[in-house]
Amino acid sequence: MTAESIKEALKQVKYPGYSRDIVSFGLVKDISAENGAVAVVIELTGGNAEIAQQIKTESEQAIRQVPEANHVYVNVKAPEASGARSAAPSNASAPGTNPDKVPGIKKVVAVASGKGGVGKSTVSANLACALTQLGGKIGLLDCDIYGPSIPLMMGVKERPGLSPNEKLVPLENHGVKLMSMGFLLEDDQPVIWRGPMIMKTIQQFITSVEWGDLDVLLVDLPPGTGDAQLSLCQTVPLDGGVVVTTPQEASLGVVRKGINMFRKVNVPILGIVENMSYFTSPQGERIEIFGNGGGREEAARQDTAFLGEVPIFQEIREGGDEGIPVVAKAPETAPAQAFLETAKTVQAELAKQG
Ligand SMILES: Nc1ncnc2c1ncn2[C@@H]1O[C@H](COP(=O)(O)OP(=O)(O)O)[C@@H](O)[C@H]1O
Ligand SMILES: [Mg+2]
Numbered sequence: 001m002t003a004e005s006i007k008e009a010l011k012q013v014k015y016p017g018y019s020r021d022i023v024s025f026g027l028v029k030d031i032s033a034e035n036g037a038v039a040v041v042i043e044l045t046g047g048n049a050e051i052a053q054q055i056k057t058e059s060e061q062a063i064r065q066v067p068e069a070n071h072v073y074v075n076v077k078a079p080e081a082s083g084a085r086s087a088a089p090s091n092a093s094a095p096g097t098n099p100d101k102v103p104g105i106k107k108v109v110a111v112a113s114g115k116g117g118v119g120k121s122t123v124s125a126n127l128a129c130a131l132t133q134l135g136g137k138i139g140l141l142d143c144d145i146y147g148p149s150i151p152l153m154m155g156v157k158e159r160p161g162l163s164p165n166e167k168l169v170p171l172e173n174h175g176v177k178l179m180s181m182g183f184l185l186e187d188d189q190p191v192i193w194r195g196p197m198i199m200k201t202i203q204q205f206i207t208s209v210e211w212g213d214l215d216v217l218l219v220d221l222p223p224g225t226g227d228a229q230l231s232l233c234q235t236v237p238l239d240g241g242v243v244v245t246t247p248q249e250a251s252l253g254v255v256r257k258g259i260n261m262f263r264k265v266n267v268p269i270l271g272i273v274e275n276m277s278y279f280t281s282p283q284g285e286r287i288e289i290f291g292n293g294g295g296r297e298e299a300a301r302q303d304t305a306f307l308g309e310v311p312i313f314q315e316i317r318e319g320g321d322e323g324i325p326v327v328a329k330a331p332e333t334a335p336a337q338a339f340l341e342t343a344k345t346v347q348a349e350l351a352k353q354g
Pocket of ligand 1: 115117118119120121149223275276310311312313314316317318320
């Protein structure tokens with residue numbers, strides 16, 4: 001399977017109402033084909049949502065005929081994309097523009113961090129469980145293509161199935177609906193497939209999941225604030241951003257990068273969560289091994305909310321390793337309460353948006 005063989009296959013797809021095919025019209029802008037995965041970008045210059053949808057469907061069918069084309073993503077960009085869920089908005093790359101909302105989902109909230117290892121995924125998983133316990137219908141989308149750890153932390157081992165209308169059915173555990181980019185990756189797939197190819201199709205991925213009605217969809221972003229994260233923030237229709245930091249990171253100013261990333265793409269910042277804030281000694285003493293108050297001070301400096309602090313607890317790490325986040329396992333305990341308090345503040349910040 002090569003880009004050339006994919007292009008050949010796409011020559012079967014006629015532009016609706018014409019005898020000419022989409023390749024000869026010059027509409028096929030990009031083809032990546034690697035390790036069984038195919039990503040195609042088609043750019044329409046006119047037409048409407050139905051035409052975009054028809055081209056997408058027929059292109060996918062044509063590509064699936066090619067041997068070894070196991071994962072097929074077709075991104076049809078159309079100038080009048082309103083109503084065409086399949087068509088990525090043509091303004092997706094322009095800062096400050098919002099992609100279309102996903103029907104049925106009230107709020108999409110991204111969780112970001114300046115660096116890996118600050119507990120972003122741990123916070124995402126526990127916040128999802130906490131928001132569920134507070135009565136919400138919650139989804140959790142793991143977009144960390146470099147290290148998708150949410151399924152493990154949430155105790156989900158199986159892979160998602162397809163609904164009769166060919167949508168991915170999210171898995172569910174601890175009351176949270178869950179989908180991970182990791183489900184779509186084979187373990188031996190190289191990072192190149194995890195990187196740019198997947199970025200191109202991520203919005204398509206989000207809208208091809210049968211989420212049903214959700215109050216909040218939490219999105220665990222890849223760690224860092226580079227181009228990949230930025231482009232994710234632009235393609236996903238975000239209503240808010242949460243930045244997770246540790247006290248020492250906050251004092252080093254790393255958290256500011258996360259804030260600035262959301263600002264660049266006009267995503268409202270809900271606030272900062274400080275994780276691994278302090279350690280509680282067996283005697284109940286508060287030991288601030290990483291310094292103190294960095295997150296709260298930075299939130300004030302950045303004129304954003306401080307959403308909460310989560311101490312270091314062995315139970316938090318164990319919960320993640322076992323696939324039962326501490327909030328689901330022992331909601332009445334201190335580690336769980338820290339997340340539940342944080343979740344309440346997140347809810348309050350979202351409520352301010354109306
Ligand atoms: N508050 C905490 N207390 C104890 N361990 C934690 C805490 N937060 C995260 N961890 C542990 O730290 C490690 C990194 O967390 P993770 O959520 O995977 O970070 P990230 O997603 O930012 O890379 C994991 O082993 C996790 O269990
Ligand atoms: Mg992570």
